[in-house]
Amino acid sequence: MSEFIKITESAEEYLAKLIHDKNETDLSIRIFISDPGTPKAETCLAYCKPEEAMPDDMIINLNLININIEKRSIPFLKDCEVNYDNDTFGGQLTIKAPNARLPNISPNSPVEDRINYVIYNEINPMLESHGGEVSLVEFKNNEAVLQFGGGCQGCGMVDVTLKDGIEKTLVEQIPEVKNVKDLTDHSIDDNAYYK
Numbered sequence: 456m457s458e459f460i461k462i463t464e465s466a467e468e469y470l471a472k473l474i475h476d477k478n479e480t481d482l483s484i485r486i487f488i489s490d491p492g493t494p495k496a497e498t499c500l501a502y503c504k505p506e507e508a509m510p511d512d513m514i515i516n517l518n519l520i521n522i523n524i525e526k527r528s529i530p531f532l533k534d535c536e537v538n539y540d541n542d543t544f545g546g547q548l549t550i551k552a553p554n555a556r557l558p559n560i561s562p563n564s565p566v567e568d569r570i571n572y573v574i575y576n577e578i579n580p581m582l583e584s585h586g587g588e589v590s591l592v593e594f595k596n597n598e599a600v601l602q603f604g605g606g607c608q609g610c611g612m613v614d615v616t617l618k619d620g621i622e623k624t625l626v627e628q629i630p631e632v633k634n635v636k637d638l639t640d641h642s643i644d645d646n647a648y649y650k
Contacts, residue, residue, distance in 0.1 A: 487525035
């Protein structure tokens with residue numbers, strides 16, 4: 456097994472049965488964290504066909520199944536436990552990943568993780584005073600694509616916040632970011648801080 460993730464015997468047996476019931480050969484299980492290191496982080500398990508595996512996945516070969524671990528998720532899966540408990544309703548698979556939401560950032564972390572770190576630790580605390588928030592949708596071509604919510608959606612000052620606050624902060628702290636783009640539909644202004 457791996458020193459950072461524990462998959463109990465009962466969980467391995469349960470997952471092996473699920474794979475067997477799919478009647479597909481070469482199927483494995485993929486474990487990853489969506490939005491790692493942020494308050495929105497979720498630990499995910501999915502079936503993984505050979506063509507869906509990534510070249511940099513960590514592979515854990517168990518007795519009954521193989522597990523693909525997304526490389527980006529590895530630091531956030533430290534001390535993770537996947538368990539299956541039988542109960543009167545048939546049983547329940549549980550995943551405990553205590554480090555999934557903790558920032559685990561270094562200069563070598565993926566750009567998306569470093570952007571999320573700045574957003575959740577510096578930018579959103581300032582926006583919360585107006586009941587607002589912002590999240591990263593994607594990063595491509597040196598552009599951080601963002602989505603506003605709460606009091607920022609429909610706010611009359613959002614352009615100033617975007618260019619003078621958020622873009623300036625991200626460009627200064629993350630060299631790969633050259634500009635930001637807002638994907639928010641600001642025509643919905645029910646909760647806007649400034650109309």
